[in-house]
Amino acid sequence: MPNILFFNKPFQVLSQFNDDQGRETLAAYIDMPKFYAAGRLDYDSEGLMVLTNDGQLQQQIANPKHKLEKTYWVQVEGRVDEHQLKCLRAGPVLKDGPTKPAKVRLLGAETKNLWPRVPPIRERVSIPTQWLEIRISEGRNRQVRRMTAAINLPTLRLVRVAIGNWKLKGLNVGEWRLEQTEGPQHK
Structure with missing residues (x-):
């Protein structure tokens, strides 16, 4: 075995x-x-x-x-709006073509139990951050970061929490x- x-x-x-x-x-x-x-x-x-x-x-x-779904918790710079969520769910178009649709939801208190990152992310007082859960079954190079960048939400921290x-x-x-x-x- x-x-x-x-x-x-x-x-x-x-x-x-x-x-x-x-x-x-x-x-x-x-x-x-x-x-x-x-x-x-x-x-x-x-x-x-x-x-x-x-x-x-x-x-x-x-x-x-084999379409083994991977789940990521993604801290992005900026406030996420409904249009951006719809773009992620539809599959944004990247330089190497459109992605498959993603399953996306806003996260709340669940991220409080994450360990601190060393070194910590940069924080700007005037720019808020927000956490998303993004589930995809593709495996393109730096895909989640490129997906959030395509909708003007730069990724600050990316944590994979599940594979299948x-x-x-x-x-x-x-x-x-x-x-x-x-x-x-x-x-």
Whole structure:
């Protein structure tokens, strides 16, 4: 039976085990031989990563054609209006074409339990911020950041909280847990 490792990736950690530029990598947190990331999370994004010791399962989790939904909590600069929400839900047009429709909702108190980011985001007294939950099944490069930028809401912080039915809940930043699984929809 394959093993799956769930990891809460900190800000500015690469989603790989080595780097020729000396940046911090998964190796600083995970000492499990033969585990490989099933997909990636940008250097400046945080949250849930799934790693496995099974190559076939790794491909199934990472491949966008399997439509495994990913859930992000996104702190944006500015106030979100209904028109912007509709644009995200319809799938904004990016330089590489239109995105698939996203599931989007405004967040409230649920973000209060997030760990503080180190270093903290820039805050401007005169410009408010707001949190959104964005769920997508595509995996384009920096897609969520480009989607919010396309509707004039720059992303300040991006945290992946779920991949399919797997959730970040219970993992502090920099922590991981190991489980046996039968496939990507197992909880």
